[in-house]
Amino acid sequence: MPAPDGQAFAIPPGATIGSLLRHPPLDALEARILLSHALQLSRAQLVTQSERVLASGEIEHIQSLFRRRIAGEPVAYILGEREFFGLLLQTTPDVLIPRPETELLVELALDLLPHGGSVLDMGTGSGAIAIAIGNARREATVTALDASEAALAVARRNALRHAVAVRFLHSDWYAALGEERFDLIVSNPPYIVAGDPHLSQGDLRFEPADALTDHADGLNAIRTIVAGAARHLEAGGWLLMEHGYDQADAVRELLVRQGFHDVQSWKDLAGIERATGGRK
Known part of the structure; x- marks a missing residue:
């Protein structure tokens, strides 16, 4: 070895x-x-x-x-790029490496976003989700935000590379949105529990910690997103979130408590409940 x-x-x-x-x-x-x-x-x-x-x-x-x-060091950082949803995206240590399981979130968003609708990607990182949606649905209005200016710089370059119109905002979750509303909100937030041994193993050692963990129980960011979503969703609008392999029950409960309807989870290709959402 x-x-x-x-x-x-x-x-x-x-x-x-x-x-x-x-x-x-x-x-x-x-x-x-x-x-x-x-x-x-x-x-x-x-x-x-x-x-x-x-x-x-x-x-x-x-x-x-x-x-x-x-x-x-992850291959994606060595090469400086990673393919996601058929798009080659610049990938630097300032952003999470896009992963195949997150493509489920894009597929769900494309199914649920009305024609000409508006979508918000929260914690966009490399811009993978927002750009994939915008590339597939050119008539949609796409907004993406992140608390990291360095991540937003990468996302802007990726959007320019694929000529996808995305409005990028520097924002701590909903802070910069005022009273704006969207037909769909999607997010792959940090959801790994603080102290999880995986954080010190493999590729995760090199990725930005704040994009991986909330430094708490893994649900803090999801709670924030769920709590503020109703204010920023149009009537009938959907909230979709990726989460950990064992968090689906907890995320569904959070959505139900906030009054969301049609709450459900979807499985990734490995058969794991990887995304959960509900409708306002």
Whole structure:
């Protein structure tokens, strides 16, 4: 097993592409992804050029990328981008890495948002949810907010990259909205419980803590969103939220207590209740 800091790994002079593919120092798929990125070659080209001897500069670049991954840095941060809902989005350590399970939230939003409707994405991060909705529903009015200016800068670049019209607001949850109302509010808020061991494992170690945990019981941000949603939803408007694998019951109870109707949860591809919502 390579050293955790990756510094023990070194590519010998004269190494070929094929030698790194046959004996990668990390997960084989991740090795191919990093090699493709470093050499600007497709997966097919990696195979057809497998016997090519790497130049010294290429070796240094590949070695740097591999060491970063061996040390645990997420591939999305090394590459600087991640695909979400068919869109390639810039991803930096200022934002949460978009994940496939969050695509469920986008699918639900697209089903429930009326034609020409308005949607608010709270805690937008990279802008993944807002941009995916806006890209699929060009006639919709999309607003996204975040308390992090650094995250908003990433989100704005992503919206510009895909020519999606999104109004971005710097806001601590509802603070900057005044009396505005929307047909749908969607959010993937921080919901990991403080002290959860997963926060010190894998990719989560490198992601912004405030985007992962509320530093409490995992429901604080959700309580805030639920409590203020009615004031900012049109009649019949929906609130949709992603949450932890074991939080669906608690989130449904919060919605019912606030007078929401049609309260329900939806399962992700793994069969886990991953999103919950209700209608004003």
